[in-house]
Amino acid sequence: MIVKPNPSLGVPIYLQLMEQVKHAIETGALRAGEQLPGIRPLAEDLVINVNTVAKAYRELEREGIIELRHGAGAFVTGAALKARGADKFRAAQTLVETTIEKLRARGLSDEEIRRLFEAELAGLKRGGGQGG
Amino acid sequence: MADENVIEIANLSKSYDGVDAVAGLNLTVPRGAICGLLGRNGAGKTTTIKVLLGMVRPTSGSARVFGLAADDPRASVEIRRRASFVSDDKDLYDALTVDEIIRFTAAFYPRWNDDLADEYLERFALPEGRPAKKLSRGMRTKLALLLALSSGTELLILDEPTAGLDPAVTDEVLKALVAHAARGDVTVFMSSHQLADIEQIADRVAIIDRGRAVLNGELDEIRASYRRVRVVFDGDAPDVALRSAGVIRSQRNGRVLTVLSSAGADGIRAEVAPLEPVSVDELPVTLKDIFLETVVGEG
Numbered sequence: 001m002i003v004k005p006n007p008s009l010g011v012p013i014y015l016q017l018m019e020q021v022k023h024a025i026e027t028g029a030l031r032a033g034e035q036l037p038g039i040r041p042l043a044e045d046l047v048i049n050v051n052t053v054a055k056a057y058r059e060l061e062r063e064g065i066i067e068l069r070h071g072a073g074a075f076v077t078g079a080a081l082k083a084r085g086a087d088k089f090r091a092a093q094t095l096v097e098t099t100i101e102k103l104r105a106r107g108l109s110d111e112e113i114r115r116l117f118e119a120e121l122a123g124l125k126r127g128g129g130q131g132g
Numbered sequence: 133m134a135d136e137n138v139i140e141i142a143n144l145s146k147s148y149d150g151v152d153a154v155a156g157l158n159l160t161v162p163r164g165a166i167c168g169l170l171g172r173n174g175a176g177k178t179t180t181i182k183v184l185l186g187m188v189r190p191t192s193g194s195a196r197v198f199g200l201a202a203d204d205p206r207a208s209v210e211i212r213r214r215a216s217f218v219s220d221d222k223d224l225y226d227a228l229t230v231d232e233i234i235r236f237t238a239a240f241y242p243r244w245n246d247d248l249a250d251e252y253l254e255r256f257a258l259p260e261g262r263p264a265k266k267l268s269r270g271m272r273t274k275l276a277l278l279l280a281l282s283s284g285t286e287l288l289i290l291d292e293p294t295a296g297l298d299p300a301v302t303d304e305v306l307k308a309l310v311a312h313a314a315r316g317d318v319t320v321f322m323s324s325h326q327l328a329d330i331e332q333i334a335d336r337v338a339i340i341d342r343g344r345a346v347l348n349g350e351l352d353e354i355r356a357s358y359r360r361v362r363v364v365f366d367g368d369a370p371d372v373a374l375r376s377a378g379v380i381r382s383q384r385n386g387r388v389l390t391v392l393s394s395a396g397a398d399g400i401r402a403e404v405a406p407l408e409p410v411s412v413d414e415l416p417v418t419l420k421d422i423f424l425e426t427v428v429g430e431g
Contacts, residue, residue, distance in 0.1 A: 007331040010359070010416015012352035040314045047307050049166050049335040050314035052352065119413040122359065122397075 001029055002037065004046050010122070013048060017056035022065060025076060026089040036066060036074040138163050138287055138319040139184065144193035145343070146179050153179040155343035156193070161321055161336065166313050168330030169323040170419075171340040172427055177323040178220070180340070181291055184321075185217055197287065213242070215287035216280040220295060222272040226265035230258050230275060234282075243284025252278040256304065270301035277305060281312050288312070290322035294329055302326070306333050331419045341427040351419075354394075358417040361397045363389040363409045370407055376400045381425055392417065392425050 001024050005016040024030040036042075039057060043050040057074055060066045066074045103113050139161035146154040154176040161167045171177045182188040183195045186208030198214060200207035225233055234253070238244040253260065256274040259267075267275065273293065280288055293309075294302045310333050313320055324330050330337060337354065339347040347354070357378070363369070369389040374382055378395025387410075391400055397414040404412065 007328070008416070008418035008420075010355055010418075012355045014352055015356075040311075043314050044307065044311045047303070047310050047332060049310065049333055051164060051166075051335045055352075115415075119415060122414045122416065 002042065002046065005048065010118075013052050014056040014059065017053065018060055018063075018065075021056070021060055025065070030076050032076050032078045034076050036076070038073055136162055138165075138198060139167075139321060140194075140196040140199075141180070141184075142194050144180070144183065144195055145191045146176075146183060146188060147191050152343050154183070154190075157340065157344055159338050159340075159345050159348050161319060161338075163319055164313075164317065165336045166309065166320040166334045167322070167336040167338060168334040169321060169338050169340065170325075170327065170330060170423055171323075175340050175427070176343040177340060178291060181217075181289055181321075181323065184289060185212060185215070214285055215289055216241075216283045216285040218273075218276045218280050218288070218290045218293055220292040222269075222276040224264040224267075224272060224275065227263060229261050229263050230267070231260040233264060233275065234279065237279045237283070241283040241285065245282050245284050249278060249282035252281060252308070255308070270297055273297060273301065273305060277308060281308065286317060286319065288318065288320045288322075290320070292323055292325065294324065294326050302329065309333060327418075327420045327423060337419065339423060339426055346426045347422065354419075354422065355416070357394055357396055358422055359393050359397045359414045360417050360421070361391045361393055361400045361412065361414045363391070363400075363404050364411045365389070365407070365409050372404075372407070374400060374403055376403045392421075 002017065002020050005013045005020075007013060009016065021030065021036065030036070036057070037045070039053045040050060043053045046053075057066065057068065061068050061074075064077060064079050067077045068074050100113055103116075104110075108116075137160045139159065141157055141159040144154055144157040145152065157176065157180060159180075169177050169180070179188060180195075183190050184197055184202050186202050186205070189203050195202040197211045200211055202208060202211060225236065228236060230253075234249055238246070238249070252274075256271075256278060258271060258275055258278065264272070264275070277293065280290070288309075294305055297305065306329060309320060309322075312318060322330075322334075331351070335351055336349065337347065337351050338345055365387050367387065369384040369387055371384065372389075374391060376393070376395070376399030378393045378399065380392045380394055382389060382391040389404070393400055397412070401412050
């Protein structure tokens with residue numbers, strides 16, 4: 001469910017992990033009450049630093065997305081899905097798909113499209129606005 | 133002692149025959165970190181490691197490990213009991229077999245962990261009866277790592293652990309390091325030229341160049357704050373000296389001004405706005421980019 005983060009993306013790895021968990025919740029791959037992998041096994045599995053995984057879980061807990069139960073592990077909270085809105089997300093997914101199709105139709109390569117998205121996102125972030 | 137930093141190097145210098153190998157180095161490694169030590173050949177990485185292990189005496193400045201002075205002979209014995217070292221040539225007793233080397237090494241470490249040694253022996257598929265001199269490079273590395281990981285030490289110092297290994301063995305080594313660090317109170321300090329390896333498993337990085345640290349910090353912070361900002365103008369890019377915080381280097385090429393920044397792009401955007409650029413965009417920077425930009429090219 002959680003795949004190897006890209007270390008050279010210019011996005012902190014703990015943020016990438018957080019996004020992956022949120023994405024899994026939005027797509028329904030992870031549901032309320034379900035358990036996330038343990039911090040150590042996940043670090044070993046992804047071959048990344050355990051401190052980084054711990055930080056991602058800590059931040060997810062702070063945002064109310066997951067809940068750490070003493071001795072039992074990390075679980076998706078009931079509030080997680082409401083917090084993000086699955087419908088809104090699916091609508092956005094469609095929008096992205098059509099946009100990409102249009103750009104391809106104009107002859108842009110996927111690499112060029114990816115760069116455009118990345119540059120645009122990096123630029124948007126500076127305002128602190130997340131738009132959602 | 134609440135030694136938050138396992139390694140603390142302050143203003144360290146070491147010269148050999150008047151040539152500075154290390155020149156005013158400042159570097160800290162907090163407990164529990166996996167810290168990558170990067171630098172070109174001759175940048176001072178190995179000398180730094182040797183100072184930490186008491187194999188070389190500093191010319192000036194100080195190096196402390198577990199809060200103990202590395203150049204004090206008595207403290208150094210204590211340091212070497214609590215830290216294990218894997219040298220780049222994977223120095224082993226060549227005449228002994230794998231099994232003999234393990235038993236021999238175990239005798240020197242009071243907190244040696246037999247279970248762990250057995251676990252790695254199996255995991256690394258090392259041939260117990262084979263003499264060390266007949267081991268492949270990958271096997272030598274794995275044996276050296278087994279010894280370091282099983283020794284029960286709090287600090288692992290590795291000099292180029294993955295140099296010359298094939299990708300499969302490299303992956304095994306990285307996995308073992310990550311898993312070991314995840315077991316708890318262990319700090320890893322490893323020099324490497326393999327930027328991708330460091331980028332993957334380290335949470336901190338130190339880049340040294342000509343004996344000084346040019347960067348020492350958390351990798352995720354570096355990922356978040358380093359940006360390459362590309363400003364495009366209508367005509368030739370103006371010859372301006374940017375004053376924004378974090379500007380490491382800027383370069384004009386025709387209509388494009390490219391700036392490497394260690395503090396995001398906000399300041400630069402604001403600063404170039406009055407020059408009416410056609411566009412400003414920012415791109416992520418990899419560790420390799422940062423490395424190439426911060427170490428000085430051969431003069």
